[in-house]
Amino acid sequence: MIAIVDSGIANLRSVQKAFERVGHGAKVVEDPRLMKEARGIVLPGVGAFADGIAKLTRAGFIEPLLREIERGKPVLGICLGLHFLFSESEEFGRHPGLNLIPGKVVRFPHPPLGPGKPSAPLKVPLIGWVPIQIQKAAPLFVGIPDGSHFYFVHSYYVAPADAEVVAATATYGAPFAAVIWRENLMATQFHPEKSQALGLRLLKNFGDLAARC
Numbered sequence: 001m002i003a004i005v006d007s008g009i010a011n012l013r014s015v016q017k018a019f020e021r022v023g024h025g026a027k028v029v030e031d032p033r034l035m036k037e038a039r040g041i042v043l044p045g046v047g048a049f050a051d052g053i054a055k056l057t058r059a060g061f062i063e064p065l066l067r068e069i070e071r072g073k074p075v076l077g078i079c080l081g082l083h084f085l086f087s088e089s090e091e092f093g094r095h096p097g098l099n100l101i102p103g104k105v106v107r108f109p110h111p112p113l114g115p116g117k118p119s120a121p122l123k124v125p126l127i128g129w130v131p132i133q134i135q136k137a138a139p140l141f142v143g144i145p146d147g148s149h150f151y152f153v154h155s156y157y158v159a160p161a162d163a164e165v166v167a168a169t170a171t172y173g174a175p176f177a178a179v180i181w182r183e184n185l186m187a188t189q190f191h192p193e194k195s196q197a198l199g200l201r202l203l204k205n206f207g208d209l210a211a212r213c
Contacts, residue, residue, distance in 0.1 A: 002026040002210060003038035005065070007045050007081075008055045015044050015078070015203075018193040022200050024207030032064040040210025041068060043187075045080030049089035049105060049156070052080050053097065062098070069100065069184065074210045076140075077187030082158060082180065085187055091156050100185060102161035109173055122173045125155040130170045130178075130190070138167040138181040140188075142205045148198050150178070150190035157189060 002019055004012050004026055012028045019026035019042075026042070027034070035041055043065070045052050056062055069075055077085055086097045089105035097105070108124050129149040134141055150170075157176040160166060168179035170189070178189045186206065192199035 001038050002040045002042060002207060003029045003035045004042045004044065005035070005056070005061055005081075006030045006059070007043070007052060007061075008059070011046075012044060015042060015193045018200055018203050019207055022204035022207060024204065024211070026207075030059070032059065032061045035061075035064050035068050035073075038068075038073070038210075039213055040074040040076065040206060041065065042076045042078065042206075043081035043084060044078040045084065046153075047080060049080065049083055049091045049097070050093070050095040053084060053095065056084070066098070066100075072184050072213070074184050074206065074213055075186065076206045077185075078193070079154060079189060079191055082187035082189055083156065085180070085185060086158050086160070089156065101158075101165055101180065101182060103159050105156050106159050107156050108176075125153060126172050127153050130172065132168040132170050132178045132190075133175075134168045136167050136181070138179065138186065139209050140167070140179065140181070140186055140202050140205050142208075143201050144198055144205075150188070150192065150195040150199060152178075152190045154189060 016026045083105045085100045087099045134146045166177045167181040169175040170178040192202045
């Protein structure tokens with residue numbers, strides 16, 4: 001069973017149904033203790049960073065989640081779930097994250113930074129299909145070619161202190177981290193559950209990995 005953390009800030013049923021479509025049982029869990037029984041954990045989320053961390057804290061998920069990560073259990077963050085893994089976020093002030101991956105969450109430049117004359121301001125949030133550039137052969141990418149398109153909806157992105165954790169990038173004004181991978185921690189800025197066949201393949205890859213653990 002894959003445990004989907006009930007953060008109260010996402011359409012969790014769509015993630016659950018996506019896993020079921022690729023043959024992996026998944027359950028939305030409101031009781032943090034159930035994470036111990038799961039083969040893998042999914043940390044989804046949409047909305048504001050500070051609100052999300054506060055809801056996870058009130059629901060008692062933080063310490064049990066950290067324990068399962070320490071045990072080596074595969075964890076997949078999606079969108080805001082990716083942001084939670086980092087040291088801090090600059091969204092509406094400065095807010096501490098789980099500090100599992102050094103770095104911070106920042107807003108898209110407006111206008112984008114780069115050489116030459118200033119370009120037109122970016123439309124924020126980024127909404128739509130964007131290709132990814134694979135940087136390393138992460139377990140999530142089995143059967144997923146470089147340049148595949150995934151569905152993004154976000155105004156903030158992660159800026160890791162160590163570029164080695166970046167498994168794939170995407171470009172919006174400038175390259176940014178689209179997928180991170182470090183040992184048992186994996187996370188996507190895009191929404192695989194909204195990314196049609198390739199998104200389902202990515203979720204299947206995570207489910208297959210969890211089943212082997």
